[in-house]
Amino acid sequence: MDALLGGIQILLSWQVLVALLIGSIGGVIIGAIPGVGAAVAIAILLPATFSFEPIVGLTMLLGIYGSSMYGGSIPAILLNTPGTPVNALTTYDGYPMTKRGQAHRALSLAYSASFFGGVFAVICLIILAPVLAMIAPHFGSREIFLAALLGIILVILAHRGQIMAAGMMAFLGIFLNTVGLEPAKYTHRFTFGQNWLTGGVDLIVLVLGLFAISQALFLMVEKDEMPKAERVQGNMLGGFVELLGLKRVASVAGSFGVMMGTIPGVGEFTAQFLSYTYAQKTSKTPEAFGDGSPEGLVSSEAANNAVPAAAMIPLLALGIPGEALTAMMLSVFYVHNVIPGPQLFQGSMDFVMALYIAMLLLNIIVLVFLLFSTNLLLRITQIPTRYLGLMILLLSFVGVYSLRNSPVDCAMATGFGVFGLILKRLNLPIVPIILGVVLGGIMEVKLRSAMARVDSPIDFVNRPISAILVSLILIVLVQHVRALRFEHRQRRLKKQMEGDKPPKDEGVAPEGF
Amino acid sequence: MEKVITRLKTFQELFHRDRRPGDLMFALAFLAFCIFLLWNLEGQAQWVKNTKLVAQPAFWPTVAVYGMGIFALLHLIGSLSSPRIPGRLKEISFWVRSLEYVAYFLIYVSIVPVIGYLLSSIVFALFLTFRLGYRRATAFGISTVFAVAVVLIFRAGLRVKIPAGQIYEYLPDAVRSFAMINL
Numbered sequence: 196m197d198a199l200l201g202g203i204q205i206l207l208s209w210q211v212l213v214a215l216l217i218g219s220i221g222g223v224i225i226g227a228i229p230g231v232g233a234a235v236a237i238a239i240l241l242p243a244t245f246s247f248e249p250i251v252g253l254t255m256l257l258g259i260y261g262s263s264m265y266g267g268s269i270p271a272i273l274l275n276t277p278g279t280p281v282n283a284l285t286t287y288d289g290y291p292m293t294k295r296g297q298a299h300r301a302l303s304l305a306y307s308a309s310f311f312g313g314v315f316a317v318i319c320l321i322i323l324a325p326v327l328a329m330i331a332p333h334f335g336s337r338e339i340f341l342a343a344l345l346g347i348i349l350v351i352l353a354h355r356g357q358i359m360a361a362g363m364m365a366f367l368g369i370f371l372n373t374v375g376l377e378p379a380k381y382t383h384r385f386t387f388g389q390n391w392l393t394g395g396v397d398l399i400v401l402v403l404g405l406f407a408i409s410q411a412l413f414l415m416v417e418k419d420e421m422p423k424a425e426r427v428q429g430n431m432l433g434g435f436v437e438l439l440g441l442k443r444v445a446s447v448a449g450s451f452g453v454m455m456g457t458i459p460g461v462g463e464f465t466a467q468f469l470s471y472t473y474a475q476k477t478s479k480t481p482e483a484f485g486d487g488s489p490e491g492l493v494s495s496e497a498a499n500n501a502v503p504a505a506a507m508i509p510l511l512a513l514g515i516p517g518e519a520l521t522a523m524m525l526s527v528f529y530v531h532n533v534i535p536g537p538q539l540f541q542g543s544m545d546f547v548m549a550l551y552i553a554m555l556l557l558n559i560i561v562l563v564f565l566l567f568s569t570n571l572l573l574r575i576t577q578i579p580t581r582y583l584g585l586m587i588l589l590l591s592f593v594g595v596y597s598l599r600n601s602p603v604d605c606a607m608a609t610g611f612g613v614f615g616l617i618l619k620r621l622n623l624p625i626v627p628i629i630l631g632v633v634l635g636g637i638m639e640v641k642l643r644s645a646m647a648r649v650d651s652p653i654d655f656v657n658r659p660i661s662a663i664l665v666s667l668i669l670i671v672l673v674q675h676v677r678a679l680r681f682e683h684r685q686r687r688l689k690k691q692m693e694g695d696k697p698p699k700d701e702g703v704a705p706e707g708f
Numbered sequence: 709m710e711k712v713i714t715r716l717k718t719f720q721e722l723f724h725r726d727r728r729p730g731d732l733m734f735a736l737a738f739l740a741f742c743i744f745l746l747w748n749l750e751g752q753a754q755w756v757k758n759t760k761l762v763a764q765p766a767f768w769p770t771v772a773v774y775g776m777g778i779f780a781l782l783h784l785i786g787s788l789s790s791p792r793i794p795g796r797l798k799e800i801s802f803w804v805r806s807l808e809y810v811a812y813f814l815i816y817v818s819i820v821p822v823i824g825y826l827l828s829s830i831v832f833a834l835f836l837t838f839r840l841g842y843r844r845a846t847a848f849g850i851s852t853v854f855a856v857a858v859v860l861i862f863r864a865g866l867r868v869k870i871p872a873g874q875i876y877e878y879l880p881d882a883v884r885s886f887a888m889i890n891l
Contacts, residue, residue, distance in 0.1 A: 647760075
């Protein structure tokens with residue numbers, strides 16, 4: 196209770212409230228513009244937040260992270276173009292509803308489901324906080340190393356059909372983290388005698404290059420597009436009444452969001468997939484899914500909005516980011532010498548509570564904003580895409596150059612930008628690079644300190660949490676191999692039944708590795 | 709023999725995946741990069757005496773480079789065994805075309821410390837507006853307003869670290885210090 200009151204007190208500063216307001220509303224606007232997304236916005240704003248107090252910077256970034264998916268549902272429903280990648284599933288049922296003349300109903304349902312998912316997750320976190328505070332101190336170096344290793348494995352395996360590419364990128368991230376001066380023995384690693392490489396590859400430079408500059412280049416080289424949509428009229432609160440009839444679907448979706456958000460490397464897509472499958476399997480009208488089903492829309496939006504709050508659990512409790520956006524937030528902690536992890540839960544529970552309450556408030560701010568501004572946001576979504584590229588490039592300069600005023604950083608960021616553009620064009624994953632850099636750094640430090648107290652490999656798993664983590668790693672790997680074998684057998688059976696004809700989507704749909 | 713062929717087919721099927729135009733070129737280039745790193749591993753990461761394996765400076769670079777190499781090789785196998793979609797040259801020309809904008813960006817980076825953040829941002833935004841094919845006066849007006857807003861928000865408002873332009877030295881005393889701090 197003291198921590199809760201302490202958290203409220205931290206939030207009652209005008210700087211924090213303004214940051215939350217700017218972040219929340221800015222996040223909705225950014226999310227509503229297809230082609231920008233929270234990752235680009237956070238990458239650009241990251242260096243600017245370094246001059247703020249940690250709580251001010253973090254609430255602004257959290258505001259963007261938590262609200263962008265609300266905004267992303269608008270073009271997904273009205274234009275069949277997801278504002279952020281995680282709104283892709285929303286197009287399945289949202290756009291068919293728009294085509295049937297139910298755009299207003301679809302938007303209203305999406306807002307209410309998003310609000311439910313977001314608030315549900317925060318309430319779960321507040322309830323779970325004492326449990327986390329109890330467990331977190333049991334995480335020593337070896338447990339954190341194992342949790343980071345589990346995160347790397349999960350992020351690779353989560354890219355079904357692209358596991359080799361994801362593995363390649365995750366190891367590239369681990370490699371990039373090793374470039375520069377080694378922190379313990381001060382030897383040079385892969386600097387090739389170049390002074391500019393001695394400082395290593397800065398995470399912000401990498402993030403800005405891979406997310407912001409690559410997107411700017413992508414948009415500017417592509418053909419120009421200017422989406423058009425009709426105005427939406429009517430009361431947006433109607434969705435809450437309809438949501439009452441779908442509370443089972445919304446609650447399960449929210450729970451999947453919380454569970455998947457907590458696991459490093461998994462995130463929104465798995466949460467959405469699981470909740471959508473559940474909703475379809477338990478629905479009285481499963482055939483309506485993908486053709487404008489309100490249940491499908493609710494399951495998708497409630498699940499993805501529950502993830503941001505839950506994704507803060509591994510970040511705050513263990514210092515392990517589960518995905519790219521929380522990895523970027525980790526650098527805000529580092530800049531201010533606040534090390535997230537068990538100590539934060541033990542010593543600064545009011546700070547943690549302040550972040551949770553901020554997430555609760557951002558959902559309210561966003562909902563109020565959306566009830567009155569949907570048509571205004573609709574006009575913003577119509578910015579020509581090439582012009583959007585110009586805007587992102589101009590803003591990217593601030594992010595990279597303000598770090599160290601270094602033209603070398605800018606050149607490196609543009610190099611990563613071109614690399615990111617190629618990855619986007621080839622549909623290869625970018626997120627494993629960022630997680631490789633962050634988790635690679637954590638694994639290096641934690642394994643070194645863990646091994647100082649370990650005599651034999653058995654010692655590594657002689658504590659309950661480390662034993663559980665090792666078991667989880669083994670289960671995940673074995674399950675994955677079993678799933679691959681099962682899918683392979685199914686495909687062969689299907690082929691045999693089709694008389695050895697190759698399936699129509701062979702080589703296009705993700706399969707095998 | 710038939711058994712071996714069936715096994716090979718099964719193995720090949722396991723690697724089937726989405727292969728976009730240019731995928732093979734990327735897979736080859738990435739593998740070449742991994743081989744280059746492997747070639748340089750010994751010289752660029754040191755093994756120190758009397759130090760535990762995991763505390764060795766070369767331990768993580770070795771793990772990373774070998775990991776990259778193995779996955780890159782498997783990715784290449786996947787690329788070779790998946791159906792090809794034509795359009796490789798068109799795709800690579802798309803990648804190369806992006807370098808034009810990289811060049812403009814780097815020119816912008818180099819002129820900021822000389823002519824100042826405000827002026828260089830306005831020039832960069834106007835030039836890109838023209839280059840991207842927007843020729844209306846309103847587009848140029850919006851670009852100017854956007855560039856000014858970015859400078860005012862980040863440099864004057866949020867006080868991000870961007871050096872003042874050298875030409876500000878030649879401004880009249882009354883505006884010089886204001887320009888140096890805010891523009």
